[in-house]
Amino acid sequence: MPMNSKIRFSKKRAWSHDLPISFLMQQGVENPGVLSLAAGLVDQNSLPVELTKKSFDHLFSNPKTARAALQYGTTAGSLSLRSLLLSHVSNLEEKSARELGMTVDNIIVTTGSQQYLSLLGEVLLDPGDICLVAAPTYFVFLGVLQGLGARIVSIETDEFGMRMDSLESTLGILESQGQLEKVKMIYLVSDYENPSGISLSQDRRGQVVEIAQSWSKQQKIFILEDLAYRELCYDGPVVPSIRSFDSTGETVILTQTFSKSFSPGLRVGFGVAPKEVCAAICDKKGNDDFGSTNMSQQVLATALRENFYYEHVKHLREVYREKRNYMLEAADTYFSNIPGVRWVHPNGGLYVWMTLPNNIETGFASPLFQKAIHEDKVMYVPGELCYATDQKLDFDKQPPIQKNHMRLTFGVQNHEGIQEGMKRLAKAVKSFI
Ligand SMILES: Cc1ncc(COP(=O)(O)O)c(C=O)c1O
Structure with a gap:
């Protein structure tokens, strides 16, 4: 050589x-x-040292469930966990899964929500495509977008989160410059944004769905709603998610994690998306790892089922x-x-x-x-x-x-x-x- x-x-x-x-x-x-x-x-x-131990003990008290946890899982994630996640989201939204237009088939379990963000970016964005983000926003996701060669266009914010007038005027300018066809997604950390701690106001949650839908003229513009901090609420009003304003579930893709509310060491996150998007994510994930750690999923499923999590x-x-x-x-x-x-x-x-x-x-x-x-x-x-x-x-x-x-x-x-x-x-x- x-x-x-x-x-x-x-x-x-x-x-x-x-x-x-x-x-x-x-x-x-x-x-x-x-x-x-x-x-x-x-x-x-x-x-949660004791609660995780209790979940493990529960799982391992029966050789059948223990063996299942030690075996490979499936690319989309454990069906029993996904069923629990469906109830979990439905409880948080205070709406039935039917009202939300969600089934287990819309849910994919990932290695932290970071993997969901990354997989979604991979299947939606070609180099040169545009993602609209709040200024400021979660900097690790900015890195993901840069890593894909995507263009990041920032939108002004105020004390109520991303400004909808700035979002519309930016979309208008992009259209006048012939670049609307490049816009694939609007990324929003709607609850207690990392880094600003600000939540998107309820009015704007409804408005952003309407804006994404009305500007999906040439191709679909998705909203990616990152609810990483959703369950860490201490005071002030708990506002319905952006996803809850999207009755058909065709515009908003939601992602959540158990890293902040339980344990980041388990690396369990998930996302809810239209079925076509799920199929694309599963194909990519099939090439990457054909499923996130089954053991973590089973531990978390036990913690949810037995109410240890709550x-x-x-x-x-x-x-x-x-x-x-x-x-x-x-x-x-x-x-x-x-x-x-x-x-x-x-x-x-x-x-x-x-x-x-x-x-x-x-x-x-x-x-x-x-x-x-x-x-x-x-x-x-x-x-x-x-x-x-x-x-x-x-x-x-x-x-x-x-x-x-x-x-x-x-x-x-x-x-x-x-x-x-x-x-x-x-x-x-x-x-x-
Ligand atoms: C806004 C936001 N989204 C997603 C993540 C990813 O977290 P994880 O991959 O641990 O679920 C984080 C982590 O800090 C975050 O702050």
């Missing part, structure tokens, strides 16, 4: 490089002693409500006397979105990030990671990438960690005022 032969990676390889998620995790490992308000991990102490979620809401309050109190204590700093009060989820004065940048290379991590020993997620702007669009209405935000999480630290982390962060910020 010639010594200088080079590796020729695929184009897709070039579209996924220097992922911020890897950088963040590396920073955590390389800087011991740093208090992370960045890591998206869930609360360590409330992980017991746990009730407890978890208490734990996180208290941690959320702790972080907001610490924000009041340490940040309220810093001019120009403000933050969102989230009614659920895991994040507090903090805005600094315009002139203080928060990115990885910024003096603030460097000082925070190396001197003050605290870490956050720079807000700019959660924005994307399509370079090919020749109009200036796209919201600019904002560089003065931080995503702080109260998920992983205990009360002392939250208190100390916020104190250190305020010290770092103050030195740039």
Whole structure:
């Protein structure tokens, strides 16, 4: 073999490089002693050790169910789990599966909801196709879209989530530029958005379905509703999903996960989509892994069937409500006397979105990030990671990438960690005022 032969990676390889998620995790490992308000991990102490053990014991008390769990499963996922998921979604929606137009055949179980997001992107998006997203939004999904060579067009948001007037005007501009045929999907994290903690208002949930349907002129424009944080609700109104406004289920594709509400280690998520889309996802998944871990699915099915899961979620809401309050109190204590700093009060989820004065940048290379991590020993997620702007669009209405935000999480630290982390962060910020 010639010594200088080079590796020729695929184009897709070039579209996924220097992922911020890897950088963040590396920073955590390389800087011991740093208090992370960045890591998206869930609360360590409330992980359901006993309940998972009970589910395992239940499963393994009968050799037949134990053997079934140790065997391969099916590509779409365990039928008994999918039946339980149908009831689970129907309970959350307070509507029967019939009213929702859903059957088990619309459900696919995946390895976390991240795999669902990724598989859906694979089967819907060709390079150059457009996905409309909120500014800001879940940055790992932005990475998925980039990895597929898709174009990301951002839509303005306010305290009620994605603005419907901006969505319509952007669709209008895309149409006038002959690019409407490229628009395949609108991505929305409707409850307690990662990173902003904001939920899409009920009015807008109905409106976005109408908008997607009325602009599906040349081809279908789907709404991808990511409900990762749906069950982590602490106060404020619980609003029906976008999917519940789509009676035929032909416009909205919904995805949920058990990572936040039970255990991310099990890696169980799922999605609900029209049957044609399910068939496409199953074909892709058949090539990838022909089914997610059967054991995890059976453990979770047992936890749902035996009500262990619901017991746990009730407890978890208490734990996180208290941690959320702790972080907001610490924000009041340490940040309220810093001019120009403000933050969102989230009614659920895991994040507090903090805005600094315009002139203080928060990115990885910024003096603030460097000082925070190396001197003050605290870490956050720079807000700019959660924005994307399509370079090919020749109009200036796209919201600019904002560089003065931080995503702080109260998920992983205990009360002392939250208190100390916020104190250190305020010290770092103050030195740039
Ligand atoms: C908005 C959102 N969607 C999806 C996911 C994926 O989670 P998982 O793959 O663990 O289900 C996350 C994880 O943080 C998230 O924040």
